[in-house]
């Protein structure tokens with residue numbers, strides 16, 4: 001079997017294992033945690049990538065297809081620097097409110113395709129805009145071998161008046177091994193809090209891994 005075929009079958013095994021469900025966190029003995037960022041790529045993504053390079057942190061970016069078309073270089077930089085890209089739809093709609101399953105498929109498949117063309121990778125993880133998902137979305141995710149990723153650490157950094165201190169607290173206070181922290185790269189509060197978030201989670205003994213690396217721990221058990 002060629003290495004590519006092995007890779008393909010591993011991702012579809014992972015996808016079928018988690019079919020029809022959302023991953024919020026993983027039960028693991030490994031001291032690992034996932035930092036995830038939605039809605040890029042944008043200038044905020046770039047700022048975070050510079051910090052992560054300096055701090056040797058790996059993260060996962062759930063990108064919008066429409067933004068990838070505007071910022072292809074940042075999209076490629078995410079992959080070149082060892083991070084993971086997930087699918088966050090093309091235009092960020094409430095998927096269950098779309099008129100048909102075809103419209104849902106178009107949002108997700110077109111984003112897979114622009115990421116493939118731009119960064120030469122096929123995403124295996126997906127996050128629904130507004131974490132809003134239904135059976136039709138699960139059906140499409142199954143067709144495309146995508147796993148739905150939610151979070152158990154919501155920083156609420158999308159709130160316009162949230163402060164860096166509040167984001168820091170929500171991202172770190174109860175965070176433990178196997179957790180998935182949800183943030184947005186466009187949030188100034190998140191970017192301001194990020195050096196402290198990294199320092200504090202590291203002080204708890206946690207390592208930063210991509211979502212797929214964390215899922216691989218679960219499938220091993």
Ligand SMILES: [Zn+2]
Pocket residue numbers: 038039088092129130
């Ligand atoms: Zn979003």
